[in-house]
Amino acid sequence: MKKRGIGYGCMMYAIGYGFGRPDASAASVEIGEDGTVTVLSGCAEIGQGSTEMIALIAAEELGILPEDVMVLTSDTATTPDAGPSTASRQTYVTGNAVKKAAGELKRSLLMGAAELLGVEPEGITFKKRGVYYTGEKTGLTMADVASHCRRTGKQFMGWGWFNNTTPDVDPETNQGDAYASYTFATQAVEVEVDTDTGEVTVLRVVAAHDVGRAINPLAIEGQIEGGVAMGLGYALIEEVILDKGRPLTPTFAEYLLPTAKDVPPIVSLIVEEAEPTGPFGAKGVGEPATIPTAPAIINAIYNAVGIRITELPATPEKIRQLLKEKGF
Template sequence: MKKRGFGVGCMWYGVGNTGLPNPAGAFVDLLDDGTVNLLSGAADIGQGSNTIMAQIVAEELGVDFDDVLITSADTGITPEGGATSASRQTYISGNAVLRAAREAKKVLVGEAAELFGAEASEIVVKNHRVYVKGKEDNAKKIQDVIASCRSKGKITIGHGWFNPNTTALESETGEGSPYGAYAFATQVVEIEVDTETGQVEVINIFAAHDVGTAINPMQVEGQIEGGSTMGLGYGLYEEIKKEDGKIKTPSFATYTIPTAMDVPTVYPIIVEDPVENGPFGAKGVGEPALIPTAAAIANAVYNALGIRIMELPVTPEKVLSQLKIKQ
């Protein structure tokens, strides 16, 4: 007999390291033709940080994404970017590149203010054009303003760095402020359990994640889908078995991970609640996408069968053992 169940898993996660210095830096050079050289230490290991950094700079400087050439994670020329871990790069390196872009932009805006006879606070830089707020018809090309800067020996370059404001945990009370931002999420899974074999199949995952601001919604959805799949493996399949200090599951023949055939339909739900100190309000979504899934699966098993599996993964053997005890 097959029974269906639903389970909920919730989490909150501190973005970055725990109450430790956690800095990143960046350099931005706005070139004569309106393109940008960006140097960032953030290592893109497939999660898409290069895209995010370029988007942040393009948005701030009023140029196209394709106009930003990023050099990243080159220890010979890029500044410190910190580890690509702890769901921190969008939040921390993103802030660093935003600050660098703003410093370069100050030179451009200052020159435009002189050319237009306006206050710097009135200058708008957008879509490769520079103009006084409310007077878009009288805009100048960004290249023309840069040329004016060059004629006066002004270099439109900026550097920036960011280190979140944290306080280490006090050893006796545990009090402190260990993170500069927190991610929140709730996932609901729908499962089907075969009571004869103990096999659990996840049918759907509904994953709602507060990401602050989704700088690249498609990438955020991809992170949620990928993290949920990792959580599926954690909840149902993956188990390191040891004997006498030796790992007995050293290969994918014995250490089971989800395949394409195992992945359910994942419904990513992006919740945007901008965090005040994030780049354009953004914060991390890497590990938060993984964390709630296994708990939601275990809760769904309880909902379907009335049994509690207290140790992951939720294998058929464990399900059948608990069903036998229940009977």
């Protein structure tokens, strides 16, 4: 017999290290005479899309296009330290550092544009490589302004450093705001449980995540889908088996991972609740996409057949044993 159930998992996850641990990032931004920009950052790209995130933030702050930005990362000889790509911190911490660096450069570019136009800088804005004054497009381009700044000795580089280090909690009461920002998520899962074999099939997942402002919605969807796939493996099949300290699952032939055929349809719902302290209101995704998945699956199994799994993964053997005890 196959029975279906629906389960939910909710989570709140902090961005960065918190608890007084050092958590900072730096970046530099330089503009060439042709209006193209080079960003130096120690942020390591491990597939999460951080390099594109950096380009998008720099382009938005400077009023140019993302394709005008070249990002150089993770070179210990040339790039400033951005800290590790962990704790779902890079969009928030490095993103803020890049925005600060681009903002410093922008102030110099505004002064250069004001000189060329013969006006005060307060009315000038940059948008899509163009220069606007009091909302009206002028004949100047970002390349014109950048060339003028470089040729007249004005600042054509910007430096940004963002410190996300927060105070530790009170050692006596454990009370306090240990983190600067938090993300929130809820995931719903529908499963089918075969009561004869104990096999669980995840039919679909709906994942709603508060990411602040979505800088790159497509990349966010990718991170959510990847996180769900990881959480599915954690919940159902990934198991380290030891025999007197010796691993019996040393290769992927024994330690199973979800394949593309194991991953169900995933609906990603991006909730945009701007974070005032984040770069353009952004926070992060990363680990939060994985965290609610296993609880949602375990709750769905309970909803389907009334058994509570207390030790992961929920293998068919464990489920069948609990079903037998329940009288199935």
